Amino acid sequence: MRIVFDLQSCQSTSSRTRGIGRYSLAHVRALIEKAPDHEVILALNNGFSDTIELVQEEFFGILPPSNIKVFSALSGLFDMGPGNQWRHDASQELYQDFIRELKPDVFHVTSLFEGFSDAVTGIVNNHAGINSVTLYDLIPFQYSETYLVGEPLQNWYFRKMQALKSADILLAISESSRQEAIEIIGLPPERVVNISSAIGSHFAVSRCSVERKNELQTKFGLRDDYILYTGGIDSRKNIEGLITAYAMLPIELRDRHQLAVVCNVDSASRSRLHSFAKSAGLPMGQLVLTGFVTEQELVDIYNMAKLFVFPSLHEGFGLPALEAMACGVPTLVSNTSSLPEVVGRKDVQFDPRDPRAISQSILETLTNPLRMTELREHGLQQARQFSWEKTAEVTLHAFETAVAEKKKQRPFFTGFSAPVSADLPQDGYPPPGRRPRLAFVSPLPPSESGISYYSAELLPELARYYDIDVVTPQTELSDRWIRGNFPCRTPAWFEKNASRYERVLYHFGNSSFHSHMFSLLERIPGTVVLHDFFLSGILYYQQASGAEADSYAQALLRSHGYEALQTFYREGQESTKRYPANLPVLLQAQGVIVHSEYSRTLANEFYGHDVGNDWACIPLLRAPKLLLDNATAKQCLGMPASSRITATFGFIAPTKLNIELIDAWVAAHENNPDAYLVFVGRNNRDIYGREVMDRIEQSPARNRIRITGFATTEDYNFWLAATDVAVQLRTSSRGETSAALYDCISAGKALIFNANGSGAELPETIACRLPDTFTQQELTQALSNLLTNTDEADLLSQAALAYRARLSPPTVARQYWQSIERFAFEHPLARQRQLLDRLRTLPDHAIQSSSALVELACAATQNIDYAQLPFCYIDLTCLNNELTVELQASLARLLIELPKGWRVELVQQVAGHYQILCQLACRLLEIPESENVPLLTRTHDAWIHIESVVAETSVYSRLPHIELIQKDQLERLTPQALANWLLGLASIKAVAGN
Incomplete structure (x- = not known):
C-alpha cells in the first residue's frame, strides 16, 4: 500500500509542541517501522517552511528524503474575514489536488482540526484510496459555548465535522473517543477503530541526582514533596476545581505538599489562578505555576513528584496520566471520558465536578503508605499495556481492511501501476448508476479507413459503459447499427456543445480523415487513441494543401526542434519518414491509448524522459467474422476447388515487402499448379506499383498471381475465408498496428509474419514468426512448409483461434472503459484542467487581483509535476x-x-x-x-x-x-x-x- 500522512500537526503553531504534535510524530514513526513492505509518504505545508527541515530530521534514516513531499498553498490565511474566504477555498482546492496526485491507497490526516488560521487540511474527494483521520476527541462540539465562539469559527468547525463523517475510517485514540464518534456523529461502529495511545520510552522511573533536584527546585520554586498536575489550563482541565480540592486538605498536609501545575501559562491566566488560590485561602508558595518545561525537565518533575492528580472533565485519552504512571507516580484521575480506561482501576477515580471527592481521594492516598506503594506498582504494570508498536499494529490492520473493502466497492478506480484488467466486475459492467456521456470522434464507415471500421466494431461494446454521440464531418454513415443507436454530430456542433460531454475519445490516424481533430483536441480535452504513432503525413498534407498553414512546420518545431524544421525545408516530404511530429497531440491528450508497446518504444526514442509510461496499451480489437468455409469461399470467388491460396491483405507498398513475397512464393510454388498467390488490396500507381506488376509479368507463374484491387467488406471476407496460408510482412514500421494481421489471427489462419514493429510482440506459438530482417530462403521455406504440411498449419490455426479471445470487442471495450476513467481521474493534464475549472467557479474568483491570480498559478504549477521534455x-x-x-x-x-x-x-x-x-x-x-x-x-x-x-x-x-x-x-x-x-x-x- 501507499500510505500518505498529512503531518501538518507537526508543523502548525497550535499543535507541534503539544500533545497532538507529539502523538502524531510517534504514531507515524512507529507505523513506518511496523510496515517496511508499504510505501509511506509524508505531506507537509510550505507555509511552515521553518519546520520542514525539523520534520525531515525526525525521519532521517527511516524514510527516504524523496518520500517527504511539500505542497504550496496561498499565503495570508490568518485572516478569516469574509473577504479572505477565496484564499482559503483556493488553498483547499490546491491541497486536494496535491494529495490526489500522490495516488494514496490510504490518506491519513493526523490532525483534521487544524487550519482555522494557518494549516490547510481535509479529507480528499474522488480519489481511489481511503480517507482516514485520527480522532482525538469531540470536546469543542460538546462544550461549544466555550470553544466555538463566533460564527466563522463555528462554520469552520462544522465543516471539519462533516469531513469526519465522510471519512472512510476514524482512528480513535481511546474507546471513549470511539464511542463518542458512534453516538454523536452517528458513524457505524465498523468505521471507527480504537488504536489507543502510548508514550515515549523516556517516560520511565529514574532517580534524579541531588544536583539535578536542587537545580529544578530552584528554577521552579518546588519543595521536596508536591502534588503534580500537568496538561493545559483551559476550562475543561478543571484547574480551579483542583485548587479548591487542594484547599480543602488539612493544613498540615498542604504545608508538606505543594500543588504544582506544570504547563505553559500566559500572564493573564497566571494572575487569574493566583487570585483564585488566594480567594480559596492558600498562602503564597503552596500553588506553584512552573510555566513551560522541556521534555527532560517534565520527566524529572514526574519522578520527583509524590502524587499525580488529573481532574479533567473530558479527555480524548489523557497522556499525562499514562506518563505519570510510567514514571512510577501514584496517579488519581477523573471518572469521566477516557481516563478510566487509561488507569484501569476504579478506586483511583473521582467525580471531577465534586471538589470534596477530589480532596478526599488525595487525602486517603497521601496518608496511606501501603496504598501509595500499591498504586505505584499498579501504575507501572498498567503503563506497560500501552505501546506505539501495538498502536501501529492496530492502525496497519485497520488500513489494510479498509483498503480491501474499498476495492470491492470501487474496483475500476486503480492506479496506473495496476494491470489493465485488474479487479474488474465479473460481468464486465461498471457499478450501477448514470453512465457518463461520451463524444466519440472518429471516421466511420463508409470512409475508406481501417480506423472507421475498427470504430464500428468498438462502438456497440463501448456503449455498455457510456451514452455515446459520434462526431464526424461525414455526410453519410453506411453502418445501420451506428445510425440507429448513436446520434451523429458535426465537429462545429460539438465545439459549441462540448460542455454536454463528460468524456471525449479521439481516434487519431495518419490520414486525411483525421484533419479536423487537431484543432478540436487543442480546445476540447480528451483521451487520444493513437492508431499511428507518426502523424507527420496528415500534417504535411494539411500544410501542403493550404488547409492549415504551417501546421506541419509548427508540429515539427514543437516535437523535434530546429534541426527537424531545417530538415523539412531541405528535404520536403521526405522528412515525414524521419519525424512523427506528434508531440503537440501527446501533450494535449488527456491520456493516450496505443495498441502496441512498440509505440512506447518510439516515444522514448524520439522524446525520452518517460514519455509514454502512463499510456494504456490495449490490444487491437478484432470482432470474429462470420466466414464461409474454405471450400465454399473458393467457389464463390471462382477459384478451383483444388487451389491452395497464399494471400496477403492490404494495399501494395514498399513497407509491405510485396516484391520479396513474390520472389519467395515463386521459388516455393512455381511448379505447383494448385498454388495461387493473391494480393487482396489496391495496387499503387507509383514506381513501386509498376515494379510489382513487372515482377508478376516476368514470373512463369504469373497466371496464378492476382491483385484484387480495392476489396469490399464482402470480398475481403471471401478471400480471408478462402485463404490457406496468410502472409503479412512489414518493414520500417512507424508505430501502426496491422489490422489485417489480426484479422488473419482472428480467422484462425496459418500465418507467416515477421517481427517488425508491433509484430515483434506477438507470441511465436500462434504463427510462423520470421526475424524482422529475413532472407528469401527463410520466407521460401516457411511458405513451402505451411502449404504442404497441413498438420503444422492446423496447429498454428488452433493456437491463433485460442489467442483471439483477448482481441474480442467485449474484452477490449472493457479495457477502454477502465483506461478512459483512469485518465479522467488521474492524468496530470486532466487534473490540471479540472483544477482550473474548479478554481474559476470559486466565489469572488473573478474579482481577484492579477497578483493574487499569479500567486495562485505559481502554487498550482509547483504542486503539479508530470513528465515533459x-x-x-x-x-x-x-x-x-x-x-x-x-x-x-x-x-x-x-x-x-x-x-x-x-x-x-x-x-x-x-x-x-x-x-x-x-x-x-x-x-x-x-x-x-x-x-x-x-x-x-x-x-x-x-x-x-x-x-x-x-x-x-x-x-x-x-x-x-x-x-x-x-x-x-x-x-x-x-x-x-x-x-x-x-x-x-x-x-x-x-x-x-x-
Whole structure:
C-alpha cells in the first residue's frame, strides 16, 4: 500500500509542541517501522517552511528524503474575514489536488482540526484510496459555548465535522473517543477503530541526582514533596476545581505538599489562578505555576513528584496520566471520558465536578503508605499495556481492511501501476448508476479507413459503459447499427456543445480523415487513441494543401526542434519518414491509448524522459467474422476447388515487402499448379506499383498471381475465408498496428509474419514468426512448409483461434472503459484542467487581483509535476539584440546539436514576461521564420543567464538550475560542454529523488 500522512500537526503553531504534535510524530514513526513492505509518504505545508527541515530530521534514516513531499498553498490565511474566504477555498482546492496526485491507497490526516488560521487540511474527494483521520476527541462540539465562539469559527468547525463523517475510517485514540464518534456523529461502529495511545520510552522511573533536584527546585520554586498536575489550563482541565480540592486538605498536609501545575501559562491566566488560590485561602508558595518545561525537565518533575492528580472533565485519552504512571507516580484521575480506561482501576477515580471527592481521594492516598506503594506498582504494570508498536499494529490492520473493502466497492478506480484488467466486475459492467456521456470522434464507415471500421466494431461494446454521440464531418454513415443507436454530430456542433460531454475519445490516424481533430483536441480535452504513432503525413498534407498553414512546420518545431524544421525545408516530404511530429497531440491528450508497446518504444526514442509510461496499451480489437468455409469461399470467388491460396491483405507498398513475397512464393510454388498467390488490396500507381506488376509479368507463374484491387467488406471476407496460408510482412514500421494481421489471427489462419514493429510482440506459438530482417530462403521455406504440411498449419490455426479471445470487442471495450476513467481521474493534464475549472467557479474568483491570480498559478504549477521534455533556456535579455558573429554561430550550433533528451531555446524578457525567440532562432539557421511564443516554464527546466542576476522576488528565482555566464563564455560554449552540464543536473536530480 501507499500510505500518505498529512503531518501538518507537526508543523502548525497550535499543535507541534503539544500533545497532538507529539502523538502524531510517534504514531507515524512507529507505523513506518511496523510496515517496511508499504510505501509511506509524508505531506507537509510550505507555509511552515521553518519546520520542514525539523520534520525531515525526525525521519532521517527511516524514510527516504524523496518520500517527504511539500505542497504550496496561498499565503495570508490568518485572516478569516469574509473577504479572505477565496484564499482559503483556493488553498483547499490546491491541497486536494496535491494529495490526489500522490495516488494514496490510504490518506491519513493526523490532525483534521487544524487550519482555522494557518494549516490547510481535509479529507480528499474522488480519489481511489481511503480517507482516514485520527480522532482525538469531540470536546469543542460538546462544550461549544466555550470553544466555538463566533460564527466563522463555528462554520469552520462544522465543516471539519462533516469531513469526519465522510471519512472512510476514524482512528480513535481511546474507546471513549470511539464511542463518542458512534453516538454523536452517528458513524457505524465498523468505521471507527480504537488504536489507543502510548508514550515515549523516556517516560520511565529514574532517580534524579541531588544536583539535578536542587537545580529544578530552584528554577521552579518546588519543595521536596508536591502534588503534580500537568496538561493545559483551559476550562475543561478543571484547574480551579483542583485548587479548591487542594484547599480543602488539612493544613498540615498542604504545608508538606505543594500543588504544582506544570504547563505553559500566559500572564493573564497566571494572575487569574493566583487570585483564585488566594480567594480559596492558600498562602503564597503552596500553588506553584512552573510555566513551560522541556521534555527532560517534565520527566524529572514526574519522578520527583509524590502524587499525580488529573481532574479533567473530558479527555480524548489523557497522556499525562499514562506518563505519570510510567514514571512510577501514584496517579488519581477523573471518572469521566477516557481516563478510566487509561488507569484501569476504579478506586483511583473521582467525580471531577465534586471538589470534596477530589480532596478526599488525595487525602486517603497521601496518608496511606501501603496504598501509595500499591498504586505505584499498579501504575507501572498498567503503563506497560500501552505501546506505539501495538498502536501501529492496530492502525496497519485497520488500513489494510479498509483498503480491501474499498476495492470491492470501487474496483475500476486503480492506479496506473495496476494491470489493465485488474479487479474488474465479473460481468464486465461498471457499478450501477448514470453512465457518463461520451463524444466519440472518429471516421466511420463508409470512409475508406481501417480506423472507421475498427470504430464500428468498438462502438456497440463501448456503449455498455457510456451514452455515446459520434462526431464526424461525414455526410453519410453506411453502418445501420451506428445510425440507429448513436446520434451523429458535426465537429462545429460539438465545439459549441462540448460542455454536454463528460468524456471525449479521439481516434487519431495518419490520414486525411483525421484533419479536423487537431484543432478540436487543442480546445476540447480528451483521451487520444493513437492508431499511428507518426502523424507527420496528415500534417504535411494539411500544410501542403493550404488547409492549415504551417501546421506541419509548427508540429515539427514543437516535437523535434530546429534541426527537424531545417530538415523539412531541405528535404520536403521526405522528412515525414524521419519525424512523427506528434508531440503537440501527446501533450494535449488527456491520456493516450496505443495498441502496441512498440509505440512506447518510439516515444522514448524520439522524446525520452518517460514519455509514454502512463499510456494504456490495449490490444487491437478484432470482432470474429462470420466466414464461409474454405471450400465454399473458393467457389464463390471462382477459384478451383483444388487451389491452395497464399494471400496477403492490404494495399501494395514498399513497407509491405510485396516484391520479396513474390520472389519467395515463386521459388516455393512455381511448379505447383494448385498454388495461387493473391494480393487482396489496391495496387499503387507509383514506381513501386509498376515494379510489382513487372515482377508478376516476368514470373512463369504469373497466371496464378492476382491483385484484387480495392476489396469490399464482402470480398475481403471471401478471400480471408478462402485463404490457406496468410502472409503479412512489414518493414520500417512507424508505430501502426496491422489490422489485417489480426484479422488473419482472428480467422484462425496459418500465418507467416515477421517481427517488425508491433509484430515483434506477438507470441511465436500462434504463427510462423520470421526475424524482422529475413532472407528469401527463410520466407521460401516457411511458405513451402505451411502449404504442404497441413498438420503444422492446423496447429498454428488452433493456437491463433485460442489467442483471439483477448482481441474480442467485449474484452477490449472493457479495457477502454477502465483506461478512459483512469485518465479522467488521474492524468496530470486532466487534473490540471479540472483544477482550473474548479478554481474559476470559486466565489469572488473573478474579482481577484492579477497578483493574487499569479500567486495562485505559481502554487498550482509547483504542486503539479508530470513528465515533459526539459528545456534549457538561454536568456538573451541583457544583450539588447546585439549579437556578434561569433555568438550567432555559437547559438546556431547549440540549437541544432542538441544534448540528448533536452531542447534548447533562446528567450528574452519583454514587458516583464519572457518570450521564446523563434524568429531569431530561425534567422540564425537561415530558414523561414516562425512566430515568437510566450514562455511557460517549469521547475525542472534549466536556465543560462548572460551577464544578469535573477531577482530574488522573481518567479524564476525558484528554478533549481541556473547558470550565470559572460557573453564571451557563451561564444565559446560547445554543444558537448552544454550536454555535460545538463547531464550533471540530471544526475543531481536523480540522487535527490526529485
